[in-house]
Amino acid sequence: MPTVSLTVNGKAVSAEVENRTLLVQLLREKLGLTGTHVGCDTSQCGACVVHINGDAVKSCTTLALQVEGADVTTIEGLATNGELHPMQEAFRDNHALQCGFCTPGMVMSAIDLVNKNPKPDEQTVRHELEGNLCRCTGYHNIVKAIIAGGEAMGG
Amino acid sequence: MAENGIGARSLRKEDARFLRGTGHYVDDINRPGQAYAAFVRSPHAHAKINKVDTSKAAGAPGVLAVLAGDDLAADEIGGLICGWMVTDKNGDPMKAPPHPALAQSKVN
Ligand code: FES
Numbered sequence: 095m096p097t098v099s100l101t102v103n104g105k106a107v108s109a110e111v112e113n114r115t116l117l118v119q120l121l122r123e124k125l126g127l128t129g130t131h132v133g134c135d136t137s138q139c140g141a142c143v144v145h146i147n148g149d150a151v152k153s154c155t156t157l158a159l160q161v162e163g164a165d166v167t168t169i170e171g172l173a174t175n176g177e178l179h180p181m182q183e184a185f186r187d188n189h190a191l192q193c194g195f196c197t198p199g200m201v202m203s204a205i206d207l208v209n210k211n212p213k214p215d216e217q218t219v220r221h222e223l224e225g226n227l228c229r230c231t232g233y234h235n236i237v238k239a240i241i242a243g244g245e246a247m248g249g
Numbered sequence: 250m251a252e253n254g255i256g257a258r259s260l261r262k263e264d265a266r267f268l269r270g271t272g273h274y275v276d277d278i279n280r281p282g283q284a285y286a287a288f289v290r291s292p293h294a295h296a297k298i299n300k301v302d303t304s305k306a307a308g309a310p311g312v313l314a315v316l317a318g319d320d321l322a323a324d325e326i327g328g329l330i331c332g333w334m335v336t337d338k339n340g341d342p343m344k345a346p347p348h349p350a351l352a353q354s355k356v357n
């Protein structure tokens with residue numbers, strides 16, 4: 095089996111994977127990082143979004159072997175010294191989650207969104223969020239949280 | 250908005266772990282020796298089952314068991330129950346058709 099080596103949440107890791115192993119399987123099953131969720135495995139729900147070299151990517155649709163040498167950040171890697179990332183904080187303050195299943199993907203997408211569109215307006219946030227589904231919240235508070243989180247990130 | 254008491258804002262206790270990716274959902278459970286179930290669905294929306302041939306699947310490496318509707322029936326595992334039986338206007342119990350967990354004789 096081939097080996098893939100990469101950086102995950104700042105730590106160098108390597109694992110043996112099959113050619114068909116998906117990035118999300120590598121993260122959840124080999125590295126025990128179960129914060130990244132699989133809601134559909136068909137690129138629809140966005141529960142599996144992680145950052146690859148800073149870009150939000152659906153890890154259910156990425157082969158583990160594609161991330162050789164890459165820098166991957168998952169939801170577990172956002173807090174620093176126990177302090178929530180401003181976007182995580184904004185989700186909490188704005189009640190942007192209920193069951194929390196979509197939340198890791200939402201937060202990862204939201205951070206990339208704000209990095210690329212500082213100070214997004216509501217319309218932009220709603221549009222950019224088309225790849226992330228939430229079955230609980232009705233999106234309203236998620237949109238509010240992303241706008242607030244963007245401000246807190248200094249965007 | 251009131252600062253405390255009725256109407257006060259309160260932050261949820263569970264959000265901290267959900268936001269850090271440390272929630273624990275069923276799919277996150279991974280115990281030593283854990284088995285997995287896979288469901289094979291009928292390619293037809295409504296059809297009579299003539300037979301289910303499980304021999305090849307049962308012979309595949311690592312397979313612990315292959316169960317079809319008849320096996321559940323033989324094990325006397327009942328169907329899905331209706332949690333809220335209501336009565337008709339005249340007091341008759343509602344008609345609840347069987348809902349086997351795995352299709353038996355017919356796919357509906
Ligand atoms: S699990 Fe990747 S998009 Fe749904």
Ligand code: FES
Pocket residue numbers: 190191192193194195196197227228229230231
């Ligand atoms: S909070 Fe439950 S799916 Fe979004």
